[in-house]
Amino acid sequence: MIRYEIISTGSDGNAVTINDSILIDCGVTYKALGERVKKLRLVLLTHRHTDHLNKTTIRLLAMTRPTLRFGCCAWLVNELVNCGVNKSHIDVYNPNMHYQYPAACISPFFLSHDVPNCGYKIHLRSGEKIVYATDCGNLDGISARNYDLYLIEANYIDEDIQQKIKEKKKTGEYIYEYRVLRAHLSKAQCDDFIYSNIGTNGTYVYMHCHKAEEKE
Secondary structure: OOOEEEEEOOOOOOEEEEOOOEEEOEOOOHHHHHHHHHHOOEEEOOOOOOOOEOHHHHHHHHHHOOOOEEEEEHHHHHHHHHOOOOHHHEEEEOOOOOEEOOOEEEEEEEEOOOOOEEEEEEEEOOOOEEEEEOOOOOOOOOOOOOOOEEEEEOOEOHHHHHHHHHHHHHHOOOOOHHHHHHHOOEHHHHHHHHHHHOOOOOEEEEEOOOOOOOOO
């Protein structure tokens, strides 16, 4: 059985642990990680926005856990090095390739966003399969059939966000929601992906739900 904990999701920070040893995204404070730090073996990072990559926390993890591995695609390597992570402790991924670890096989896949971004497919050695995708405009061309756990962004409800756009147009306000439509996944898109992939024993969690004001 998969043990997962959503430490935080959304504009205030993103961080999820899998079986205590894998951390996906690190957009929270070091204090928020608490005692979990001691059991971590691998930190998977997606993109540079601060609600997914807290530089101070990364720096403290590198200092306090000198054997910890960091996994990311090429666009985050310099970010991690600048945070004090030893380059030899960074596993640089190519999208759609498979990377073997004692606890799991990791496969990143590219996500459409306003900065380079990826999601992750995680195949645990115990047999369970997890897919994680947040901060993406769509999931076109991505398949995760019969996975056990879907951690997928459901950022907004189409009708609600269209109403917000209409109201802001009337008052001449800045319409942040246009960016949301371009760079984030709606609940309807999330549901379509889940229901076209999930099997009878799968479960899912809605991630990164929209708030009126968002951080980068």
